[in-house]
Amino acid sequence: MLYRVLAVVVMCLSAFAFAETPTQKQAAPSPQQLLQEMAKAVHDRDFSGRLVYVRGNDMSTLEVLHARIDGREYERLTHLDGKLAELIRHGEQLVCVHPDKTITRLGGRAGVGPLAMQDQLARSLPEQYEIKIDGQGRVAGRNAWMMHVLPGDGFRYGYRLWIDTESYLMLRSELVNEKGQALERLEFISLDLSPNLKVEQFAVPAAIAEQALEPVDASVHPQGRLKLETSWLPDGFVAAAGDLRLTSGEQSPVSSRAFSDGLAAFTVFVERLPEQNVQDGMSQMGPTVALTKRFTEEDGEWLVTLVGEVPPDTALKVVAGLSLSNTLRDGE
Amino acid sequence: MGDTMSAENTNADATQNAMTAEERNRETLSALLDGETSELETRRLLRDLSDGDAAQLARWQLASDLMQGHKAAPVSESFNAGLMAAIQQERHARPAWMHPVASLAVAASVAVATVVGWQYWEYSSAVDKPALVSNDNRLPRLLGADAEAVSLSIRSQAQSAALQEEQERMDAMMVRHSEFVSRHSGQGVMASARFVSQEAKKDEK
Numbered sequence: 001m002l003y004r005v006l007a008v009v010v011m012c013l014s015a016f017a018f019a020e021t022p023t024q025k026q027a028a029p030s031p032q033q034l035l036q037e038m039a040k041a042v043h044d045r046d047f048s049g050r051l052v053y054v055r056g057n058d059m060s061t062l063e064v065l066h067a068r069i070d071g072r073e074y075e076r077l078t079h080l081d082g083k084l085a086e087l088i089r090h091g092e093q094l095v096c097v098h099p100d101k102t103i104t105r106l107g108g109r110a111g112v113g114p115l116a117m118q119d120q121l122a123r124s125l126p127e128q129y130e131i132k133i134d135g136q137g138r139v140a141g142r143n144a145w146m147m148h149v150l151p152g153d154g155f156r157y158g159y160r161l162w163i164d165t166e167s168y169l170m171l172r173s174e175l176v177n178e179k180g181q182a183l184e185r186l187e188f189i190s191l192d193l194s195p196n197l198k199v200e201q202f203a204v205p206a207a208i209a210e211q212a213l214e215p216v217d218a219s220v221h222p223q224g225r226l227k228l229e230t231s232w233l234p235d236g237f238v239a240a241a242g243d244l245r246l247t248s249g250e251q252s253p254v255s256s257r258a259f260s261d262g263l264a265a266f267t268v269f270v271e272r273l274p275e276q277n278v279q280d281g282m283s284q285m286g287p288t289v290a291l292t293k294r295f296t297e298e299d300g301e302w303l304v305t306l307v308g309e310v311p312p313d314t315a316l317k318v319v320a321g322l323s324l325s326n327t328l329r330d331g332e
Numbered sequence: 333m334g335d336t337m338s339a340e341n342t343n344a345d346a347t348q349n350a351m352t353a354e355e356r357n358r359e360t361l362s363a364l365l366d367g368e369t370s371e372l373e374t375r376r377l378l379r380d381l382s383d384g385d386a387a388q389l390a391r392w393q394l395a396s397d398l399m400q401g402h403k404a405a406p407v408s409e410s411f412n413a414g415l416m417a418a419i420q421q422e423r424h425a426r427p428a429w430m431h432p433v434a435s436l437a438v439a440a441s442v443a444v445a446t447v448v449g450w451q452y453w454e455y456s457s458a459v460d461k462p463a464l465v466s467n468d469n470r471l472p473r474l475l476g477a478d479a480e481a482v483s484l485s486i487r488s489q490a491q492s493a494a495l496q497e498e499q500e501r502m503d504a505m506m507v508r509h510s511e512f513v514s515r516h517s518g519q520g521v522m523a524s525a526r527f528v529s530q531e532a533k534k535d536e537k
Contacts, residue, residue: 085531
């Protein structure tokens, strides 16, 4: 009898030990640690892979190449099916290759610390979110920590993230609404962590036309004195970065100010009202909302556009609370 | 096609003439709410929805949401007004099946998920500020469980030239926004993938 009991106990213990082995190998890191590592890995790691991006019934397949070569970050994201579109990054320079074979260059932002928000994320999790690790899963044949990021209010979306246990790269990401429905999903289907990439693989293709979004010195341009004020922002959102840019061939620059709570972000753009009649309105594509509103000031008409991954009601509320003031006029 | 529909209606009326108009109406609304109507019926119901019916639907939807423990879908009143305006517009337009891409009701009934490209919804230009959404002002997702993120296109194809220019404006902003998100918000590749995918798909419509 005793032997039988012992045998059962031993069997249970060994089964227990066996079941525990894979997870014991890696104790779950804290959500904070995991987010920090994730934010770092995507910039520091070399990798190549195929991704699937899904929004409703619409699916895209993409290829990503990422490397640090001589201290410089290179990235190339290529749309594989349908029309060719690409994003190519060389350090602070970003190039968009459009399906019509034109390209847009975006130079580095002057006066904006590129790591500011990442640092903020690393120091503390946005308190508007509850973040928990929910065991492990498998994506692209790799083990991943599953992480739930739940928003504390209805002003922002939540996320479900799968983070590689080895490289801390985000293997799968879903942006979810308040009902837990995924509005979009990005998922690696293959990942190579030793891709041995060369600079030539990040070469920008020949284009039929090129335009650049160049930074303009805000202190010398009249629009630089235009101040955007917000009377309402969702809790935790702060103004993060702003700049003034001129598109080559255009007359008047467009200023932007980005707002973020550390995870969600939207950008508010201000420009002179274009000649063609632009209506107040709202557009939506997947989780991205764009809201346009005209402002009539003493010095003319302005067009304000909010673009971001926030619920439409949040965008409406932010834009309704916006005001413009001309600091030059105020100073006189 | 229009004749066939009226014939269907006549048959339906004949079989249900024992019911009062009000009962019939309630039953139809209930079917709409439960997602039991066909695409064609949904389109017709939305087209013919009266203000009273919409309000009734709103109350039921809210009740149904609460009973199922869902948070009521916070669809703004102005959003709903936009939907109603679009439906009104479609009423005067060619039959929807003649230009399937532009079919509002169909687009609406399958939710934002399947919509490719920027969908434009104009709030009334007579109103200076967009109507604000207060918590007391929640109105239903008119189209059933999966349609809360409905995207509306009330622009006709004749306006596509203006839309093209707007698209270019929008693209420049998307580049700048995506760049910010990919570098600052910890989402990294997600923002870039979103942008590249939108770029590749935008002309497909």
